[in-house]
């Protein structure tokens with residue numbers, strides 16, 4: 001399938017694997033890129049820029065296809081060494097960067113100078129337009145369904161994507177709630193040029209996370225995510241567990257007086273415990289509503305091939321068929 005996104009990134013299928021803390025390692029990114037999508041390493045999972053440089057080299061040894069690096073700019077008590085990470089990306093010869101969180105404007109000149117395409121992930125039309133204005137090459141439009149940070153507007157993709165299509169000139173992909181061929185066709189119908197998936201890729205064989213995480217996604221339904229940190233205006237969609245319910249109880253109890261310190265035990269340092277040790281009650285970790293559509297743990301290639309096959313069947317079979325039968329039923333004049 002050819003879209004403005006496959007052309008921009010030099011990939012075969014319009015399917016991107018979004019940056020994921022402690023999931024976006026070389027094993028997963030290379031598997032996605034080898035299967036014809038765009039795999040993305042997550043910079044901040046690497047403790048230092050030197051470690052990111054090593055991870056980029058490891059990924060390059062696993063694939064000769066394009067892959068990207070995610071740079072997330074979120075509120076932090078001690079900001080990471082962003083200049084160092086940007087240098088590691090540029091010197092590592094990576095040609096695609098997914099930015100997320102705060103405005104990436106500061107970093108665009110250096111990235112563009114190095115011939116890097118930047119796709120900014122954002123959760124509102126106004127932020128997408130801002131990304132276009134400052135020179136991003138594409139945007140990933142992340143609806144309210146998404147895992148991680150959906151922003152504070154709560155607009156689901158059935159409205160957000162066509163609104164983005166009305167306003168944007170640069171290409172965009174649909175993110176949040178994407179799982180299968182139905183999602184891809186729907187996203188294309190709403191004006192997107194492809195899809196970005198997070199949660200669905202966690203439940204794949206190659207995702208380098210504890211088996212219990214994959215089993216948790218299989219067991220979860222669309223009713224099992226929660227929005228945490230809303231009072232701090234840093235809302236995150238996570239899978240519910242004992243720690244998450246305790247966190248929500250604190251939010252209810254402390255109301256607007258809550259601070260990050262109050263909930264640090266439930267949100268700080270959680271990812272290595274969950275993703276590597278399989279401590280499923282350790283705290284809050286991102287998970288999308290799409291958990292309700294995940295029923296298996298295929299290889300990345302099997303998943304991507306299935307999505308493309310399903311999309312073709314839907315378009316050629318079901319949708320074209322509807323038009324054909326419509327012609328057959330047209331009233332005679």
Ligand SMILES: Cc1cc2nc3c(=O)[nH]c(=O)nc-3n(C[C@H](O)[C@H](O)[C@H](O)COP(=O)(O)O)c2cc1C
Pocket residue numbers: 017018019020021023042070072099100101121142145146147148149175176177178196197198199200202285286287288289290
């Ligand atoms: C476990 C997990 C960790 C994530 N970590 C990050 C991150 O560090 N930076 C980021 O920009 N997005 C992160 N995301 C969000 C994804 O990149 C993607 O935008 C989101 O998962 C899309 O929604 P979906 O899960 O419904 O596909 C994470 C998602 C998951 C599931």
